[in-house]
Amino acid sequence: MSAFINSGSAQLAVLQSWSATSVLAPAVLVVIIANARYLLYGAALRPWLASLPPLKSYGTLFFVGDAQWALSMLRFAQGQLDAGFVLGSGLAMYLPWVAGALIGSGITDLIGNVQLLALDFLLIGFATTMALSAWKRTLLLPALAALLAALICNRVAPGGWTIAASGMAGGLTAFVCASSSRAA
């Protein structure tokens, strides 16, 4: 499962819905909802990967993940232009991900409660450090819009939509800001 889907949030959500029913269609929907944010990620990577042949660019996209995508975007903003970075960092996340799933399914009894070890905090911790590196004063309004969207969406429909909603709200706000500042 980890090897094919390569998306923690989607897999978790699928496992939850799948334990209730064994019908496939809802599980597919869950994957799409949980992964809606990858539409944004892929779109944002377009300027960087566009020059590659399709097999390479789409092959690279398979390995894109949350933290790795954010890291790649930071490097791109800093002038790192080698698209190999996206693939390299993607593989660096993917291989331990699959290996970890194999090891984990064997030794979950030994580790015991993952929550107690706070390993579930890893993604949140990375999101925190990435947000700090990505922060720019010009992004204040998009950031506020993203926060607002995340909090509202989290109340109304918690889960996979939250990240997509905040991403779109931030992007949309930046779009409007950029349009109006050019018009002025």
Next chain:
Amino acid sequence: MQPDFPIALLTLGAAAFACRAGGFFLMRYIHVSPALDAALRATPLAVMLGIIAPVVATGRVADIAGIVVAAAAVKLGVNDILAVFIGVAVVAIARALGG
């Protein structure tokens, strides 16, 4: 394991990949204007905030402490990865203490 499990797995994998490739594919037919470029540049921060905000909204003291400490560590010049692990340690300790 059910006999149709491999089919299900491939279907779910295809759905996940469609999301990854979809945005990239669509952008091929859209001209990247300066405004759209600004939007794409703003998404990483927005997405990261989308991950953090729901956690803060839960009000769990341990997790919030972890976020604050990890952020403070980065501000003090600690390496990002080390800062994350410091945050994890704080969360683990706080949870063990019942936070």
